[in-house]
Amino acid sequence: MKILVINAGSSSLKYQLIDMTDEHVIAKGNCERIGVGGLITHKTNDITVSYEVEFPTHKEAFLEVVKVLTSGEGKVLDDVSEIGAVGHRVLHGGEFYKVSTLITEEVVKTIEDLSELGPLHNPPQAAAIRACRSVFGEDVPMVAVFDTSFHQTMPEKSYMFGIPYEYYEKYHIRRYGFHGTSHRYVSGHYLEMIGKKEGTKVVVCHLGNGSSITAVKDGKCMDTTMGFTPLDGIIMGTRSGGIDPSVMTYLMNKENLTPDEMSDILNKKSGFLGISGLSSDARDLVNASHEGHHRARLACEIVRYQIKKFIGAYAAAMGGIDAVLFTGGIGENSGELRAEVCEGLEFMGIELDPAENTKRTGTDHKISKEGLPVEVWVIPTNEELAIAQDTKAIVEASR
Numbered sequence: 385m386k387i388l389v390i391n392a393g394s395s396s397l398k399y400q401l402i403d404m405t406d407e408h409v410i411a412k413g414n415c416e417r418i419g420v421g422g423l424i425t426h427k428t429n430d431i432t433v434s435y436e437v438e439f440p441t442h443k444e445a446f447l448e449v450v451k452v453l454t455s456g457e458g459k460v461l462d463d464v465s466e467i468g469a470v471g472h473r474v475l476h477g478g479e480f481y482k483v484s485t486l487i488t489e490e491v492v493k494t495i496e497d498l499s500e501l502g503p504l505h506n507p508p509q510a511a512a513i514r515a516c517r518s519v520f521g522e523d524v525p526m527v528a529v530f531d532t533s534f535h536q537t538m539p540e541k542s543y544m545f546g547i548p549y550e551y552y553e554k555y556h557i558r559r560y561g562f563h564g565t566s567h568r569y570v571s572g573h574y575l576e577m578i579g580k581k582e583g584t585k586v587v588v589c590h591l592g593n594g595s596s597i598t599a600v601k602d603g604k605c606m607d608t609t610m611g612f613t614p615l616d617g618i619i620m621g622t623r624s625g626g627i628d629p630s631v632m633t634y635l636m637n638k639e640n641l642t643p644d645e646m647s648d649i650l651n652k653k654s655g656f657l658g659i660s661g662l663s664s665d666a667r668d669l670v671n672a673s674h675e676g677h678h679r680a681r682l683a684c685e686i687v688r689y690q691i692k693k694f695i696g697a698y699a700a701a702m703g704g705i706d707a708v709l710f711t712g713g714i715g716e717n718s719g720e721l722r723a724e725v726c727e728g729l730e731f732m733g734i735e736l737d738p739a740e741n742t743k744r745t746g747t748d749h750k751i752s753k754e755g756l757p758v759e760v761w762v763i764p765t766n767e768e769l770a771i772a773q774d775t776k777a778i779v780e781a782s783r
C-alpha cells in the first residue's frame with residue numbers, strides 16, 4: 385500500500401508518499417506561502433522540482449501535490465488511484481482522541497471544534513482534510529494522527545494545573561502535551577529494540593525548534609513538559625518555556641500589552657532568540673558561544689540545565705529510569721548538548737562514552753558507557769513513518 389502523509393501548517397502543506405511494503409519514501413515535498421503566494425518543492429530519489437504557483441487556500445496546494453505526483457519531471461505515480469490511504473497529522477485531539485482514528489465527517493467537525501485549543505494548526509489541518517476529501521471523495525480512506533494522543537495516558541495528577549477546577553470543566557484547561565507521535569515512535573522503537581516493555585522507564589528528549597521531554601513507563605506517557613499549549617516546559621527556539629505566570633500580568637501592566645502582544649512575545653520573541661538576542665537556531669548559538677558571545681552561551685546553558693532537571697524530575701516521578709533517548713534536530717545532532725546534559729548524572733547511573741557521543745551516524749546509536757544501569761541513545765525520530773504506520777494499521781483493520 386502507498387500512503388500519502390500530509391502535515392499542514394497555517395501557510396504550508398508538507399507531504400510524503402511512502403511505500404509501505406518496505407517503508408521507503410517515494411517522494412516528499414512542501415507547499416509554502418499558502419494564502420500569500422505559492423511555492424512547491426518536490427523531491428524524488430532522482431530529482432528536485434521547485435516552482436511558483438498560486439495557492440489561495442490549502443485546496444489548491446493539495447491539488448498541486450496530486451499534479452506533481454502524477455505528472456511532469458517529478459512524476460512517481462501513473463494514476464492517483466495508486467494512493468491507498470492518506471494519513472493526516474493533526475495537532476490537537478483534545479480529550480476525544482486517545483489514539484489515531486479513521487476520519488469521518490464527525491471527526492473533521494471535532495477537529496474544527498478543537499480549533500480554540502490549537503488555533504494555528506487545527507484549522508489548516510481540517511482544511512487539508514476537506515481538500516483531500518474533495519479530490520479523492522470517499523474512496524480513499526483517511527486517518528488522523530494527533531500530536532496529543534500519546535499523552536492521554538497521563539494520570540490526573542500530571543495533567544491538572546493548580547487553578548480553580550471549574551476552568552478545567554468550563555474550558556478544558558489542562559496539560560495536553562505535544563510531539564506525541566515522535567515520543568511514541570522513539571520510545572516504542574527503543575522498547576522494541578530491547579524487547580521489553582513492561583517495567584521499562586524511559587525519558588524521551590525531543591529537542592528541535594520546539595522541544596518537549598516525556599516520561600514513559602511501560603510504553604505509556606506518564607508526564608510531559610509541554611502543557612495546555614506547546615509553550616510550556618523548557619526554553620525553545622522562540623518560545624519561553626515555563627515561567628512564573630505572574631511575569632505575564634506584571635509585564636502586561638508595565639508595557640501596556642494586550643493579551644495577543646504578550647502571547648507574541650512568549651511564543652515568537654523568547655527562548656534562544658530572546659535570551660541571546662541573536663538567533664533562534666541552536667547551531668548559531670553553539671557557534672556564537674564558542675566565539676565568546678555571553679548571551680548565546682547563556683541560552684545554551686539554560687536549556688541544558690533545564691533538560692537535566694527534567695531528567696532528574698522524571699526519574700524521581702517514575703522511581704528510576706532505564707534509558708534516556710535523545711531525538712529531534714538538536715537531540716540527534718548536538719553531541720555537545722548531550723554531553724553537558726548528562727554531565728554530573730553519574731550518581732543516577734548515567735555516563736556517556738565520549739567517543740560514541742561525538743559520532744554522527746544518522747541512525748539509532750547507543751552513546752552511554754557499557755554496563756551502566758541507564759542506557760543513553762540517540763534515536764532519529766520519524767513522525768511521517770509513524771503516521772503512515774498508524775494509517776496502514778487502522779485502514780487494514782477497518783476492512
Ligand code: ADP
Nearest residue numbers: 591592593594664665666667712713714717718
Ligand atoms: P523542528 O522542531 O522545526 O522539526 P528540527 O527537529 O529540525 O526542528 O530541529 C531544528 C534545530 O536543530 C535547530 O535549532 C538547529 O539549529 C538544530 N540543529 C541541527 N543540527 C545541529 C547541530 N549539529 N548542532 C546543534 N543544533 C543543531
